[in-house]
Amino acid sequence: MLNALASADAVTWLSIVVKALVYATAFLAMGSVLSIWALRRLPPSEVQALRRLSVLCAIGAALLSLARLPLRASFLMGGTWQGATDPMMLTMVSESPLGSSIALRLVGLALICAVMLPARLGRPLAAFGVITVAASFVFRGHTLEEPRLLLAALITLHILGLAFWIGAFAPLYRLSGANTARVAGQVSHDFGRIAVWVVGALTLAGGTTLWLLTGNVLTALFTAYGQFFAIKLGVFLAIIAFAAWNKLRLTPALLRQEQGAGARLRGSIRMETALVALILLTTAILTTVSAPEAVNQTARAAAEGQITKMNKGGFL
Structure with missing residues (x-):
């Protein structure tokens, strides 16, 4: 994994950045x-x-998602x-799991805009x-492996939990x-009352997904997926530590209107935001680097004579 990142070219790094921004x-x-929907005591100004x-x-998110199509074709x-303007490559990408994922995401993003109604x-x-x-995020990547339905459900639950956490910042x-x-x-x-259940859901979904994809958590640590999962787990535990401090110390202090409690909460939220970005x-x-369907796409493109040189930076 580190070797792949070390030899990554500009297209691969740009793809990583764009994908991270799509997530955000x-x-x-x-x-x-x-x-x-969940925080019922939000003031009307905050709801707006x-x-x-x-x-x-x-x-x-819609514009960034669309930008991923020519980036994949370029890879x-x-x-x-x-490759970003090659009709055959763009057609191949649009018909891939990435294309299906983006099409569904665009529908969902359009529906989200109905919140203004x-x-x-x-x-x-x-x-x-x-x-x-x-x-839309489960149409590609590791959810293409079996058991697909269970993996899709777990990752969807994981995404919804993390989205709620980010949205409250x-x-x-x-x-x-x-x-x-x-x-x-x-x-x-x-x-905090809802976050207790969110933490449980995130932990259950993440742990079960790792077990389903690797079969053995300890063995997984010797794989690229397991190593990156370990990094994510460490960062997640740091977020949980901040969340616990917020719930047990800062929230009561805010309710008592203690001096400086608001500033401390803001500092905690800034740290949590940085960790979520990581x-x-x-x-x-x-x-x-390790999306399974990218392997199939690369093989298909090579068979059709479309690849001029193999990109060593990994898969998009």
Whole structure:
């Protein structure tokens, strides 16, 4: 894995960055909708801000997702930019699992934008959009292996849990200002109550997925997937530590309106945001370098004489 990254070319690194940004924007779009639905004591101004954020992130995620198509085509042409405009390569990519994944994601992102409609109509449509976007990520990568349905369900659950966690950052950060610290405490209390179940779901989904893909957790540590999973697990445990501190110390302090509690919560959220960004980047690297369907696509492109030189940087 490290050898593949060390020899990665510009197309591979650009693909990793774009994929990480797709994760970030899509998860923010989903998480904003989930926060509106789950955090019932959010002030109306915060609900409106989350609506705007979800739409902006949905648009960004759609554009970034579409950008992945020419990047994949470029990789299949040996990392040359000519592939980004080659009709045959673009057709191959659009008909691949990546193309199906992006098509479904675009539908889900469009539905998320319905959150701007009146709540009675907009929220159900946006909620369905959230599920659709989450499901779009299971059309490729390791979910192409067996048991596909179980892996798809586990990864969808994992995505929804992480999206909710990410979506709560913005309103909690804004509310932790001096004038709304008590409201922040109330919302943080609601978030902490739900987060306990989210942590359990993330742990169950992640652990079961690793076991299904490797068969032996200890043996998995000697594989690229297991090593990157170990990195993600370590970062996740750090996030849990911050979350526990928020729930047990900062939330009660906010409710008591203690001096400096809001500033400490903001600092904790900044650290959690950085750690989540590291998780998303690690996931982007892992799925870029070891996506199973990329092997099949590369073989198909080679058979059709489309690859001019093998890219040593890994798969998109």
